[in-house]
Amino acid sequence: MKIAVLGAGAWGTGLAVRWAGSAQVTLWARNPEHLAAMRASRCNERYLPNVALPEALGLASDLAEAVRGVDYLVAAVPSAGFRGLLQQLAELRCRLPLVWLCKGFEAGSMKLPHAVLAEAWAGRGPAGVLSGPSFAQEVAAGQPAALTLAAADEAFARRAAQDLHAPALRLYSSSDVIGVEIGGALKNVIAIAAGVSDGLGFGHNARAALVTRGLAEMTRLGLKLGGRMETFMGLSGLGDLILTCTGDLSRNRQVGLRLAQGQSLEGILRELGHIAEGVTTAREACRLAGELSIEMPIADAVRRLLDSELTPKEAVAALLNREQKDEGV
Numbered sequence: 001m002k003i004a005v006l007g008a009g010a011w012g013t014g015l016a017v018r019w020a021g022s023a024q025v026t027l028w029a030r031n032p033e034h035l036a037a038m039r040a041s042r043c044n045e046r047y048l049p050n051v052a053l054p055e056a057l058g059l060a061s062d063l064a065e066a067v068r069g070v071d072y073l074v075a076a077v078p079s080a081g082f083r084g085l086l087q088q089l090a091e092l093r094c095r096l097p098l099v100w101l102c103k104g105f106e107a108g109s110m111k112l113p114h115a116v117l118a119e120a121w122a123g124r125g126p127a128g129v130l131s132g133p134s135f136a137q138e139v140a141a142g143q144p145a146a147l148t149l150a151a152a153d154e155a156f157a158r159r160a161a162q163d164l165h166a167p168a169l170r171l172y173s174s175s176d177v178i179g180v181e182i183g184g185a186l187k188n189v190i191a192i193a194a195g196v197s198d199g200l201g202f203g204h205n206a207r208a209a210l211v212t213r214g215l216a217e218m219t220r221l222g223l224k225l226g227g228r229m230e231t232f233m234g235l236s237g238l239g240d241l242i243l244t245c246t247g248d249l250s251r252n253r254q255v256g257l258r259l260a261q262g263q264s265l266e267g268i269l270r271e272l273g274h275i276a277e278g279v280t281t282a283r284e285a286c287r288l289a290g291e292l293s294i295e296m297p298i299a300d301a302v303r304r305l306l307d308s309e310l311t312p313k314e315a316v317a318a319l320l321n322r323e324q325k326d327e328g329v
């Protein structure tokens with residue numbers, strides 16, 4: 001099996017390291033200087049420090065070289081870079097099975113990755129999304145994780161899950177692309193809220209309430225867009241929501257924790273040095289929810305906090321002072 005992992009951030013590198021034990025893998029970095037540094041140190045100091053790159057892992061900064069002769073393309077760039085990467089691949093006349101990893105909406109268009117793919121990858125090969133609870137550091141270290149691979153073409157989802165599984169990396173297949181994408185995108189927004197709550201010193205009760213009501217919001221939007229209930233209760237929904245709301249390795253949770261301490265969003269993102277998809281997704285999901293008349297109070301409070309319309313304490317008060325309602329989704 002030959003795999004090209006396109007994007008050398010934390011997640012692309014983590015998976016490339018994992019897959020290199022059982023497949024022939026090339027990791028592509030768009031920045032030649034970044035690639036040269038990885039070649040020299042056999043480590044991705046910038047995005048996944050303290051993880052040795054196996055000797056067998058190929059490195060390339062030339063996209064054409066990275067994709068030559070492979071069985072799978074794995075798009076490991078953030079949502080903001082997905083369309084651009086697909087366009088570059090199309091210019092190379094690539095026609096290959098593709099799996100994407102990004103968890104978020106495209107800025108400005110309110111589009112999930114599958115909709116971007118429909119515009120930029122039509123007819124170029126079967127494609128699916130891989131998502132679920134998976135911190136890159138743990139996967140790179142060979143610790144167990146279970147993810148979902150969803151594709152509209154069920155047979156492709158099953159085949160890709162079989163081909164891309166690795167020791168301690170269990171992949172389930174699904175045909176619910178929208179449900180899987182909504183879970184991955186919305187959990188990042190709720191993780192910011194959970195970080196704010198913990199950062200303000202609230203307890204386990206508050207966090208459990210945010211996770212549960214966050215799941216209700218995710219489900220409400222996801223069902224409206226055509227996702228399936230069981231998907232939101234699965235690995236890519238509730239599973240990733242629990243991980244990201246409770247695990248300090250989450251960059252989105254870190255954004256919330258630091259906002260609660262009074263840091264500016266700009267400063268936090270600069271200090272993190274990684275993508276926190278929940279920031280863009282909060283804005284896009286709230287716009288979409290507005291158009292669809294769907295209530296998403298937690299996402300709305302996060303969006304207003306990110307846009308400096310509320311302080312962290314005011315965001316909490318806005319949630320607690322909403323009018324009484326029935327619990328149902």
Ligand SMILES: NC(=O)C1=CN([C@@H]2O[C@H](COP(=O)(O)OP(=O)(O)OC[C@H]3O[C@@H](n4cnc5c(N)ncnc54)[C@H](O)[C@@H]3O)[C@@H](O)[C@H]2O)C=CC1
Pocket residue numbers: 007008009010011012030047076077078079080081082084085101102103104134135136137273274275277
């Ligand atoms: N880090 C993790 O544990 C996990 C991340 N993800 C998702 O995977 C995606 C990538 O995340 P990470 O690798 O962690 O991010 P990262 O912030 O560690 O690295 C981002 C990588 O993408 C590149 N990049 C940034 N903007 C780009 C653009 N416009 N065009 C092309 N390349 C661009 C950067 O140079 C860098 O190599 C995100 O959507 C994230 O939500 C999913 C599961 C786990």
Ligand SMILES: O=C(CO)COP(=O)(O)O
Pocket residue numbers: 103132133134135188191240243244249250251252253275276277
């Ligand atoms: O998606 C992730 C784990 O499943 C990583 O979450 P963060 O982007 O918040 O670090």
